[in-house]
Amino acid sequence: MQETTILWADDEIDLLKPHILLLNDKGYKVTTFTNGNDALDAFKKGYFDLVFLDENMPGLTGLETLSEIKNISPDTPVVLITKNEEEHLMEDAIGSKIDDYLIKPVNPKQVLLTIKKLTENKRLISEKTSMAYQQDFRNLGMTLNESLSFSEWVDVYKKLVFWELSLEKLEDAGMHEILTLQKAEANTQFSKFIEKNYLNWVKNPDEGPLMSNQLLRKRLFPALESNKPTFFILIDNLRYDQWKIINPLITEHFRMDEEDTYFSILPTATQYARNSIFSGLMPLDMEKRFPSMWQNDEDEGGKNLFEEQFLADHIQRTLRREVKHSYTKVLTFEQGKDVVENLNNLMGNELNVIVYNFVDMLSHARTDMAMIRELANDEAAYRSLTLSWFEHSPLLEALKKLSQKNVKLIITTDHGTIRVKHPSKVIGDRNTNTNLRYKQGKNLNFNAKEVFHIKNPHEALLPKLHVSSSFIFTKEDGYFVYPNNYNQFVNYYNETFQHGGISLEEMIVPYVTYSSK
Template sequence: MQQYRIIWADDEIDLLKPHILFLQNKGFEVTPVNSGADALDEIDQNQFDIVFLDENMPGMTGLETLTHIKASHPNLPVVMITKSEEEHIMEEAIGAKIADYLIKPLNPNQILLSVKKLLDNKRIFSEHTNQGYLQEFQKLTMEVEDLEDFEGWADLYRKLVYWDLQIDETEDKSMYDILNDQKAQANMRFCDFISDNYYDWLNNPDVDRPLMSHQVLKKRVLPLLKSGDPVFLIVIDNLRFDQWEIIQPDIAELFDVSNKDYYYSILPTTTAYARNALFAGLMPLDISKKHPDLWKDEDSDDGKNLFEEQLLGEHLEREKLDIKYSYNKIIKAQDGKQLVDGAKNLMNNQLNAIVFNFVDMLSHARTDMQMIRELAPDESAYRSLTKSWFQHSSLYDLLKFLSNQKVKVVVTTDHGTIRVKKPYKIIGDRNTNTNLRYKAGKNLAFDEEGVLFTRKPEEFRLPKVNVSTSFAFAREDFFFAYPNNYNYYVNFYKDTFQHGGISMEEVIIPIVELEPK
C-alpha cells in the first residue's frame, strides 16, 4: 500500500504530537512545522500528498499560507484546522478551494476520516463499488432471464446504467468486462422482448403498452398547459439515459427533478421517424396519410425533418388547443445565442418547443472524423464530451434563465444510440436507405435470424415507398454492411455510435419534468 506524506503546520505543533503519532501508526509519514513560512519552504522542496494547516498562526496566517500554496501547487489538497467557527473564515477558506475544514479540539478518528476521504477515497470507492456490483450481479442476471414487461426492462436498464457510471469512477475498471457481458446478454433478451411485443403495442388495444413517441406530447406535455405557466419542451436529439445522468447534477443545481421517467422510442429509432412522431402525435404511416405534404419517404432527397413546426401546429389544432406557441431548432452556436438573447420573449408563449441537435451531430462527427473518434473512443469519453458540451452550451444558459421563472420544463429526446461492434451482411438495391441500423427497400436479402423483419410495414405503422417495401431492423450491437467493399466498410463503421435499430440504449429513453427551485 502506498505511504502517503502529510505536512502539518501549527504554531503549537508540539501539543499535536499524540495526533501525529496516531497518523504515523496508521502508516502515514508526517512532517511537522511551526509556521506557514516553514510549510511553504517544505512544500517547495519536497513532495506531499496533503497539507494540514492551522488558521490562527502568528506571522503568516493559515489563510495567507493557503493562498500561496494554491498559487504554486493548485492540486495539493489542504485541510484547514481552526479553533474559530466564524463564518467569514470558513467562507474565505472554501473560496480558496480547501479540501476539508476541521475545528479544534481534534478527534483522532476525525483526522483519519479526513485523510482517508482525501487520499484513499478512490481505492475505498473502487473496492466498495466492485463488491456492490458483484453482489448485485446474480440478481440482475436472474432479472434478465425472467423479465416479461416493459416497466421491468426500463428498471433493469436504468440499474445497468447506474453500475456503468459507478464503475466508470473506479480506478481499476476491473468490473467493466463483466458488466459489458451482462449488458450484451440483457440486450439480446430485450431485442427478443421487442420482437415479441412491438406489433401488439401498436395494434392490440387490450395489451399493456409503454408510453411511446407519438403519445409523449398528449400524455406528458400538453396536460402541463393547464397550470397556466409557460411550458418549455426541450428535446435533446440522440440523448441516452447515461448521458442524461451525466448532465443531471448540473441541472439539479437549478431545478428540482420532479419526475424522472422514461418512454419507448418507436422503430426505426431515428430522427426522421421518432421525432416526427413525437411532434405530430401520430405514427409515421398516419402522418403520411393525414399530411402527405409534410412527410418525406425514404426515396426522397429532401430533408426528413423540415416540417416539425407544422406537425406540432397540426397536433395542437387536432387537440383543439388554440394557444400561442413557438418552435426552435438549435444547430449552430449562433442559433443558441439568439434563442437565449430572446428568451424573455418566449415567456409570452404558452408552449415553447426547442430542439437541440448537438448530441446527434456529435455521434455523426465521431463516425466521420478521426479526431472525434480519438476524443471519444468509448462510452465513458462519449459521456464526457456530452457533459463538456452541456456546461458550455446555450441549453445550459437557457436553463439558468428558466430556473428563475415560473415555468414548466420537460426535457426529453427522440431516441438513443448504441456503439456498434458486429457487422451483419445484407444486400439491397440502389434505392435502399443508407442507415446502418435499419434498412427499408424492396429487394432486401439477408439471414433473417437475428434481425427483426417485416414485409408489411403498415403493421408497424410505417409508410412504404411501393407495395414490396420491407423493413429490417438490426438488433443488439450489430450493424448492416454490404458485401461490396465489405472490409473497408466494416473497419470504417465498427465502434461508431449509430441509431435506428433495437437496443435498450436506443429504445428506452429519458423524459424528465423540472420545477424551478
C-alpha cells in the first residue's frame, strides 16, 4: 500500500518531534516546515495526502496558508492546530473549508485518529461494511428458507435495500455479486409466497397486507385534519430504494413522522394499481361501478383519465362528507412550475393530491432512448438519475415552499419497477396486451414454471375480457417475449426497467408521512 504523505507546518516544529517520530514509525511520511510560505512552496511542487497547519505562524498565518492550499487543491484535507478556542476563529476556519482542528497541546493519539479519519476513512468504512454484510448474509439466507409473513417480507426487502445502498459506495465487486445473487433468491421465494397467498388476500382482505385499494381508506382519510392541509404526492413508479435516496433531501425541510409500506395489487401497472388507489376499488369493481370510465387493456385511449372522478367518488363514499380537495397531474416541467406558483391557492383545501409522472417516464425512456440507457445502465445509476431529477425538479421547489407552512405531507407511489434479465416465451392472439410483465387474453401459451397463472380473473377481482380469458404474471426478473421475433425483442428489452409482474421491487412500495418542522 502506498504510504500516506503529510505536510506539517508549525513555527515550533521542534517541540513536535515525538509526534513526528511516532508517525514515521506508523508508516507515514511527514515533511515539516516552520512557516506558511515554505509549506506553500512545497505543496505547489509535491503531492501530500494531508496537511497540518499551526494557526499562529509568523508571515503567512495558518488560515491564510489554508486558503491558498484550498485554492490549489480543494480536496486535500487540512487540519488547523490552534491554542485559540475563540468562536470567530472556528467560524473563519470552517468558512475556509477546514476539515478538522486540534487544540494545543496536541495528543499523539489525537493526531493519529485525525489522520485515520481523514485519509483512511473510506477504507475503514469499506472493510467494516463488507464484514457486517458477510455476517448478515448468513442470517438473511436462513430467513429466506423460513415461512415468512407479509410483514417479515417487508423487513427482508428493507434489509436488502439497506445493504444495496451501503455496498454501492464500496469498490468491492465480490460483495456486489453476492448481494445480487441473494436478492435474486429473495425474489424467487417472494414470488412463491405471492402465488400461494395473493388470491386469499383478495378474498379475505383482513388477512393480508395493506393493498392499493385500501390505501386511502385506511391510511389517508383517517389522518385528514380540517385545520391543516394534507398534500398527498404520488410519484409514479417510485421504488423503495429510490425513495430512500431522495428522502434526505425531503427531511432537510420536513420532519419524517412515519415510514410505512404497502403492497401494490396485481398487475403492478399504472392503469390497475393507481386507479385502484384513487377509486378504493379492485379493477373488477371499478369496471362494474364505472363502466364508461374503466378502460381494459384492449380498449383504445388513455387508461388513467378519470382518477380525479374516482377520487371524488371515493371520498364521498367513504367519508360521507364534503372534503375540499384538489387533484393535479404533472407530466411536464412546466406543469411542475405551475404547481409551485399555485401552492398558496391550494392551502385552503383539506386535501391536495398531486401525481408526478417523472420516474415512470424515466423507466420508459430508458427502454426507448439509447442515451438514457447509457446513463442508467445499472441499479445505482438508475437511482442516481432519480436523485438528480429530484434535486433539480419543481417538486423539490414546491416542497421547500410548503415546508414554510403548517401542512401534512405524504410521499408515496403506485408500484415499483424491476430490471428484467430473463426472457420468457409466450404465445397469444392479436388482442393480447403489450405489457412485458403480465399478459391477459385467451388461449395463452406459456411456460407454467415461469409465471403466476390466474385462470379465472374474477378470483383476483380482475375484469374478464372473454369467457376464456386468463392472466399470467412474470416472476422475479423475467419478461415476456414472442417466439417469432425473439432475438430482436431480447436485444431491445433485456436489462430495461419494467413493471406489471411479481417482485419485491414492484409490489412493496413506500408510504411516508411528514410534517412541517
